[in-house]
Amino acid sequence: MSRQQSNRLAKAIITIVSAMVIIPIVFVILFVVYNGIGALSWEFLTAPPTNGMREGGIGPALLGTVILTFVVAIVAMPFGIAAAIYLAEYAKDNRLTRWVRLAIVNLAGIPSVVYGLFGLGVFVLFLGFGTSIIAGGLTLGLMTLPVVISTSEEAILAVPQHFRTVSLSLGATKWQTIRHQVLPHALPGILTGVILGLGRAAGETAPILFTVAAFYLPELPKSIFDQTMALPYHLYVISTQVPGMPLTIQYGTALVLLLIVLSFTLIATLVRTNMRRRREW
Amino acid sequence: MESIISIENVFFTYTDGTEALSDITLEIQPNEVFVLFGPARGGKSTLLRLLNRLSDLNEGAQHQGSILFNGTDVFDRRVDVTNLRRQISMVFAIPTTLPGSIRDNLTYGLKMAGMRDSNILEERVERSLQQAALWDEVKDRLDASAFALSGGQKQRLCIARSLALEPDIVVLDNPTSGLDPLSTATVEESLFELKKQYTIIMVPHSVQQGARVADRAAFLLDGELVEKGDTQQIFLYPQDQRTEDYVTGRFG
Numbered sequence: 001m002s003r004q005q006s007n008r009l010a011k012a013i014i015t016i017v018s019a020m021v022i023i024p025i026v027f028v029i030l031f032v033v034y035n036g037i038g039a040l041s042w043e044f045l046t047a048p049p050t051n052g053m054r055e056g057g058i059g060p061a062l063l064g065t066v067i068l069t070f071v072v073a074i075v076a077m078p079f080g081i082a083a084a085i086y087l088a089e090y091a092k093d094n095r096l097t098r099w100v101r102l103a104i105v106n107l108a109g110i111p112s113v114v115y116g117l118f119g120l121g122v123f124v125l126f127l128g129f130g131t132s133i134i135a136g137g138l139t140l141g142l143m144t145l146p147v148v149i150s151t152s153e154e155a156i157l158a159v160p161q162h163f164r165t166v167s168l169s170l171g172a173t174k175w176q177t178i179r180h181q182v183l184p185h186a187l188p189g190i191l192t193g194v195i196l197g198l199g200r201a202a203g204e205t206a207p208i209l210f211t212v213a214a215f216y217l218p219e220l221p222k223s224i225f226d227q228t229m230a231l232p233y234h235l236y237v238i239s240t241q242v243p244g245m246p247l248t249i250q251y252g253t254a255l256v257l258l259l260i261v262l263s264f265t266l267i268a269t270l271v272r273t274n275m276r277r278r279r280e281w
Numbered sequence: 282m283e284s285i286i287s288i289e290n291v292f293f294t295y296t297d298g299t300e301a302l303s304d305i306t307l308e309i310q311p312n313e314v315f316v317l318f319g320p321a322r323g324g325k326s327t328l329l330r331l332l333n334r335l336s337d338l339n340e341g342a343q344h345q346g347s348i349l350f351n352g353t354d355v356f357d358r359r360v361d362v363t364n365l366r367r368q369i370s371m372v373f374a375i376p377t378t379l380p381g382s383i384r385d386n387l388t389y390g391l392k393m394a395g396m397r398d399s400n401i402l403e404e405r406v407e408r409s410l411q412q413a414a415l416w417d418e419v420k421d422r423l424d425a426s427a428f429a430l431s432g433g434q435k436q437r438l439c440i441a442r443s444l445a446l447e448p449d450i451v452v453l454d455n456p457t458s459g460l461d462p463l464s465t466a467t468v469e470e471s472l473f474e475l476k477k478q479y480t481i482i483m484v485p486h487s488v489q490q491g492a493r494v495a496d497r498a499a500f501l502l503d504g505e506l507v508e509k510g511d512t513q514q515i516f517l518y519p520q521d522q523r524t525e526d527y528v529t530g531r532f533g
Contacts, residue, residue: 092340162377169335170390171367171446180393181379 032254039252048218049234053242058253060220064133064228065202065260067221068212071137072144072201077194079141080148084190087149088156089178108146113206115143120210134224136212143207144197151193155186188275192268199264203257205232215241231257284308284349285450285480286332291346293327293504295339301327303504305346309450314472314481316495316512318488319527323501325484329452331355332482333369334362351449367394370443374455376435378427383419386427386438390446405445412478413441414471433464440468444475451475453483457490469494488528492516500524 001009047057091097119139129135159182167177183190205213213233221228235253238245286309293302302324309315317325330336331348334355347354355365367390379386387406388396396402406423410416415437419430430438436456443451457465465486472481472494485491491498492512499509500521508515508524519525526532 162373162375163379165335165338166373166377166379167389167393168338169333169366169371169373170393170442171363172390172393173363176393180389185380 029258032251032258035247036251036253036255039248040255044252045256049216049238050218053216053238054245054249058231058234058256060218061229061231061234061253062256063220064213065231065257067133067228068137068140068208068230069198069202071133071224072141073194073198075138075141076144076148076197076201080145080194080197081152081190083145083149084152084156085178085183088153089174089182104146104149108150111206112143112204113209115139116207116210118142119207124211129225131210131212131214131227132225133212133221133228136208136228136230137224139207139211140201140204143204144201147197147200148193151196152186152190155189155193156182158189159185188272191271191275195264195268195271199261199268202264203232203261205236208233231260283311285311285351286482287349288328289347289349291328291331291348292344293324293331293336294343296341301504302331305501305506307499307506307509309480309482310497311480312476312478313496314476314483314494316491316498317482317484317501318491318498319501319507320532322503324504325501326454327504328501329371329454329482329484332450332452333366333371334360335366335371337362363394367446368448369450369452370446370448371452372436372439372443372454372456374458376432376439376459378430378435378438381427382424383427383430383438384423386442387445390442394446405447409441409445412444412471412475413437414467415441431464433460433467436460436464437468437471440471444479448479450480450482453481455484455486457486465490488516488530492528500527502527 044057045062046059048059049061050056087097087101091100116139119135119142123129123135123138124131127135129138163181163185164177167181168174172180208230212227213230214227215237217227217229231253235250235257238253239250286307288305288307288309291302291305292300294300305324305328317328319325327336331344332350332355336342336344344356347356349355350365350369353360370390379389381389384406387409388402391402391405407416407420410419415434418434419425419438427435427438436459440451440453440456457468460468469490472483475481476496483491483494485494495512495516497509497511498515500507500515500519500523502523508519508521510520514520515524516528519528
C-alpha cells in the first residue's frame with residue numbers, strides 16, 4: 001500500500017469511527033426533543049405533579065435539582081480549587097503527594113452508586129442529617145470534587161513558569177504570585193472544570209437515591225435539612241414505578257434534564273472562549 | 282572602595298547532582314557594570330539567581346558559602362526574600378511582560394510591596410521608562426496592553442519594571458538575546474546612564490558586548506571562576522590561556 005493510500009485509509013477509518021460515535025448521540029438528543037417538546041410549558045416547569053404524577057408538572061423536582069446543584073457548587077468549588085492550588089503550587093513532589101494524586105484520579109472513577117452508599121452511611125446516618133438536601137448536596141459535592149481538583153490542577157500547571165518567576169523576582173510573595181498571576185490565568189480552565197462537574201452532579205441519580213430524593217413531595221423544602229424531589233430521580237420514578245404514565249411527561253422530563261446538563265456544557269464553553277479572548281497575549 | 286556584593290567560596294549543586302558552581306569568590310563594587318561571561322552551562326545564570334535567591338525555586342538544590350549584600354548574608358534566616366528581590370532586581374533573557382497594561386507591569390512590584398500612593402506610582406512609571414529609554418515611545422499609551430509592544434520595547438519595559446522598584450543592583454541576564462542590533466545599541470547605551478545610579482551585573486550576549494559595556498568582568502567556565510579583572514586586562518591581556526582562547530574565539 002502506498003503512502004497516499006494509507007493516508008486515505010486512515011482518514012476514512014477515523015471519519016467512520018467518529019460518525020459511529022456522533023450519530024447515536026445526535027439521534028438520542030433528537031429523539032428526546034421530538035417526543036418531549038410537546039410537554040414543555042411554563043405550567044409544566046413550575047406546577048407540582050398531580051394525580052399520582054400522571055398529570056401536572058415537574059416544578060418541585062426542577063427546583064430541588066437547582067438547589068442541590070447550588071449546594072454542590074458551594075461544597076466542591078472552594079475545597080476543590082484550594083486542593084488544586086495546594087497540589088500544583090505547594091505540595092512537594094514526594095511519595096505522599098503521588099499517592100494523593102493517584103487517589104484523586106481513582107476517586108473520579110468510582111461508580112456514583114458507591115458515593116450514594118457512602119453518603120447514606122456518613123451524612124445521613126452517622127452525622128444524623130437524615131435524608132436531606134445537605135446530605136445529598138454533600139454526597140454530590142464529594143463526587144464532584146475529584147473532577148474539580150484534577151481539571152483545576154491541570155489549568156494551574158498550564159500557566160507558564162515565566163509568569164511565576166517574573167512575579168517572584170519583582171518581590172511578590174508566593175501567595176501574591178498565585179493570587180495575581182496564576183489564578184487569573186488559570187481561571188477559564190478552572191471554571192470549565194467546575195461547570196462540567198456541576199453538570200454531571202445535576203444529572204446523577206444514584207448519589208441522591210438514598211441521601212435526599214423524595215419519591216413524591218409536592219411541597220417545596222423549607223430548610224436544607226428537608227427532603228426534596230430531584231429531576232433525575234423523578235425521571236427514574238415516572239419511567240419505572242408509575243403504571244399508566246403518559247409518555248409525553250416522561251420525555252418532557254428527560255428533555256428538561258438534558259437541557260440542564262447541556263446548558264452547563266454550553267456555559268462552560270462560552271466562559272472559556274470569552275475569557276480567552278479577553279486575555280490577549 | 283567597599284564592595285556592595287561579596288561572594289565568598291560559593292558552591293551550588295542542583296538536585297540531579299550537577300555541580301553548577303564550584304568555589305566562586307567575587308567582589309562587586311557599587312556603580313560599576315560587572316560582566317559575567319563564558320560559554321553556555323558555565324554557571325552564569327545560576328550565580329545571578331543566587332544573588333536574589335531565585336535559586337530557592339530549585340527545590341532540593343544545595344549551596345555552600347556566603348553572598349554578602351551590604352554586609353548581610355543573603356542566605357541569613359532573617360533576610361526578607363521579597364525585600365531582597367526588590368533591592369537586587371532581575372531582568373531575564375526572554376522579556377516576559379505580565380498580562381495587563383504597560384502601567385500595570387511597571388507598578389506591579391510596587392503594588393505587591395504595598396505601595397498605594399498614586400502620585401508616587403505615577404512618578405516611578407515615568408522615571409523608570411525614561412531611564413530605560415522607552416518613555417517617548419509609550420508615553421501616550423500607558424494603558425495599552427504590554428503584549429502589543431515589539432521585542433525590543435518589551436525588553437526595555439522589563440528593565441524599566443525592575444528600575445521602578447528603585448533597586449540597589451540591577452541584574453541583567455542576557456538582556457539583548459532576542460533583540461535586533463538597533464535595539465541592542467539602545468539598551469547598551471542606557472547602561473552607561475544607569476550605572477550612575479545603580480550597580481549593574483550583567484551576562485552579555487557575546488564577548489564583544491561584554492567588552493563594550495564592562496567596567497570589570499569575570500570569565501566562568503564549567504562552574505569555575507577562571508579569571509576576573511578590569512575590562513582591559515581580561516579582554517585584551519588575559520592571564521589564563523582558557524580566557525584567551527575564549528575571548529579570541531578559539532572555542533565557545
